[in-house]
Amino acid sequence: MDVEVGDVAQQAYTGALPQWSEVESLVEAAHRRCKAETAGVVADYIPVLAEADPDWFAVCVAEADGSVHTAGDIDVEFSIQSISKAFVYALVCEAHGHDVVARRIGVNNTGLPFNSVIAIELNDGHPMNPMVNAGAIATTALVPGDTRDEQWNSIVFGLSEFAGRTLEVDHAVYRSESETNQRNRAIARLLESYGRIDPDPLTVVDVYTRQCALRVTARDLAVMGATLAHGGVNPVTGRRVVSAGVCRDTLAILAANGAYERSGEWLFDIGLPGKSGVAGGLVTVAPGKAGIGTFSPPLDAAGNSVRGQRATAYLSRVLGLNIFASQAHTPFAQRKDHP
Numbered sequence: 001m002d003v004e005v006g007d008v009a010q011q012a013y014t015g016a017l018p019q020w021s022e023v024e025s026l027v028e029a030a031h032r033r034c035k036a037e038t039a040g041v042v043a044d045y046i047p048v049l050a051e052a053d054p055d056w057f058a059v060c061v062a063e064a065d066g067s068v069h070t071a072g073d074i075d076v077e078f079s080i081q082s083i084s085k086a087f088v089y090a091l092v093c094e095a096h097g098h099d100v101v102a103r104r105i106g107v108n109n110t111g112l113p114f115n116s117v118i119a120i121e122l123n124d125g126h127p128m129n130p131m132v133n134a135g136a137i138a139t140t141a142l143v144p145g146d147t148r149d150e151q152w153n154s155i156v157f158g159l160s161e162f163a164g165r166t167l168e169v170d171h172a173v174y175r176s177e178s179e180t181n182q183r184n185r186a187i188a189r190l191l192e193s194y195g196r197i198d199p200d201p202l203t204v205v206d207v208y209t210r211q212c213a214l215r216v217t218a219r220d221l222a223v224m225g226a227t228l229a230h231g232g233v234n235p236v237t238g239r240r241v242v243s244a245g246v247c248r249d250t251l252a253i254l255a256a257n258g259a260y261e262r263s264g265e266w267l268f269d270i271g272l273p274g275k276s277g278v279a280g281g282l283v284t285v286a287p288g289k290a291g292i293g294t295f296s297p298p299l300d301a302a303g304n305s306v307r308g309q310r311a312t313a314y315l316s317r318v319l320g321l322n323i324f325a326s327q328a329h330t331p332f333a334q335r336k337d338h339p
């Protein structure tokens with residue numbers, strides 16, 4: 001249902017970002033303050049991920065006007081993993097529309113881990129939401145294209161448009177996960193048995209595994225997030241990737257499901273839609289304002305980067321980004337310098 005809201009919708013209801021130089025120094029501060037955090041464990045269920053350096057740490061904010069602020073290991077590439085789910089979902093929504101995708105994939109949190117089989121059984125074979133593996137595999141099955149190659153090309157092209165540069169597969173990660181993804185293959189077969197996916201399930205899992213192996217940096221994640229924050233137009237390239245309505249739908253899904261069974265705590269602490277990946281990436285979106293990308297491999301028990309969450313919580317607070325705030329954040333002077 002569309003509601004006429006007039007001019008209110010044009011305003012960033014929690015105020016504007018601080019000045020460019022303040023954002024710059026707060027990104028540095030987020031990195032400095034969270035660097036010493038040592039909690040969390042690097043994922044090893046995909047064997048090659050265990051080789052990650054636990055000290056890697058990068059923070060990036062990409063503003064909706066295209067300004068980018070970085071700190072730390074910003075050039076280190078890592079596999080996007082589950083963060084791809086958010087952007088593939090947006091592409092599928094763009095292709096099939098709000099209602100079809102909501103009905104077939106769902107929007108509700110399972111309250112269970114990302115790779116839960118029980119969640120499928122408890123819900124009559126329904127994949128529940130596109131941010132858990134069952135829903136993500138069912139979403140990848142809906143990517144436009146008649147063949148595996150056509151679907152793959154749609155994904156690489158679409159995610160590269162979100163990032164503003166051509167993304168490439170990390171072949172070591174793809175191989176390592178392909179050799180050990182029996183569980184995802186089982187999930188896809190289970191969905192097939194319930195009539196929830198049409199194409200060959202193992203072909204879909206292969207495309208899904210490749211999408212998870214795309215290499216990104218924290219900067220890429222921030223720009224991808226900023227594209228969702230900016231109504232679907234990449235603020236760096238100026239090119240439209242998806243519609244504003246698709247961004248709104250995707251952000252609602254992220255708010256409810258982006259940190260799996262910890263999504264409630266995430267929303268309570270950070271107050272923004274976000275999505276984590278098991279290689280240590282994290283993307284967070286402040287609608288109308290900015291995307292935040294972080295990278296740090298040690299994870300909490302649900303599979304979310306520990307340092308990434310801390311840095312994002314800090315930035316949400318000091319930049320005044322929490323979407324549940326009803327007043328503009330005032331500690332900073334109104335933004336005026338813009339190089």
Ligand code: GLN
Binds near residue numbers: 080209277278
């Ligand atoms: N490729 C991973 C998997 O399917 C993604 C999981 C994640 O990042 N949480 O298991």
